[in-house]
Amino acid sequence: xxxxxxxxxxxxxxxxxxxxxxxxxxxxxQRKERENEDEEVYQLLSDAYIDFLKLVLEHPDLKLRTQxxxxxxxxEQHERMMVLFEILxxxxxxxxxxxxxxxxxxxxxxRWHSWDDFMREWCRRTDFRMTLPSLLQGEDPDFADYxxxxxxxxxxxxxEDCLLGAVATSHVQVENAPPxxxxxxx
Numbered sequence: 001x002x003x004x005x006x007x008x009x010x011x012x013x014x015x016x017x018x019x020x021x022x023x024x025x026x027x028x029x030q031r032k033e034r035e036n037e038d039e040e041v042y043q044l045l046s047d048a049y050i051d052f053l054k055l056v057l058e059h060p061d062l063k064l065r066t067q068x069x070x071x072x073x074x075x076e077q078h079e080r081m082m083v084l085f086e087i088l089x090x091x092x093x094x095x096x097x098x099x100x101x102x103x104x105x106x107x108x109x110x111r112w113h114s115w116d117d118f119m120r121e122w123c124r125r126t127d128f129r130m131t132l133p134s135l136l137q138g139e140d141p142d143f144a145d146y147x148x149x150x151x152x153x154x155x156x157x158x159x160e161d162c163l164l165g166a167v168a169t170s171h172v173q174v175e176n177a178p179p180x181x182x183x184x185x186x
Contacts, residue, residue: 042111045095069127089135092119096143123154
C-alpha cells in the first residue's frame with residue numbers, strides 16, 4: 001500500500017466518521033440556540049407582564065388584583081380599566097403567538113403553563129370576561145378561540161366555587177348557631 005493509498009484511506013475514514021459527527025454537532029448547536037431564543041422570548045414576555053402589573057399597582061382604585069369585578073366605576077375609571085385590559089390582551093396574544101405550539105417540548109410546556117395560569121387568573125374576573133368580545137376584535141383567531149375557551153372554563157369554575165362557598169358558609173352558620181331550646185317552644 002502506497003502513501004497515497006494510506007492517505008486516501010484515512011481521508012475516507014475521516015469523512016465516514018467526521019461528517020456524521022459534524023452534522024450531529026451542528027444539530028445540537030442549533031437546538032441549544034433555539035432553546036436560548038425561547039428562553040429569551042420567555043424572559044422578555046415575563047418582563048412585559050411585570051411591567052403590566054406595575055401599571056395595575058399605579059391604579060389601586062380599580063382593584064384589578066381582586067377576583068371580583070370592581071363595582072361602581074366612574075367613566076374615567078372604566079376607561080382606564082379598559083385600556084389596561086387592552087394592554088393585557090395584547091400581551092397575552094403576543095405570548096400565545098410566540099410561546100404556544102401544539103407540539104411543545106417539556107420546557108416549552110412548563111413556560112406556557114405559566115402564561116395559561118396568568119390568562120386563567122384574569123378570566124376569573126367577571127368584568128374581564130364580559131369585555132372579552134370587544135377586546136378580541138381584530139386579534140389572532142386562534143388566540144381568540146383559546147382565551148374564549150379559558151374564559152368559559154373559568155366561568156364554570158367560578159359558578160362552582162360560588163355554589164360551594166355558599167354551601168360552606170351556610171354549613172358554618174349552622175354549626176355556629178346557638179343551640180335550639182325546645183323547652184319554651186323556641
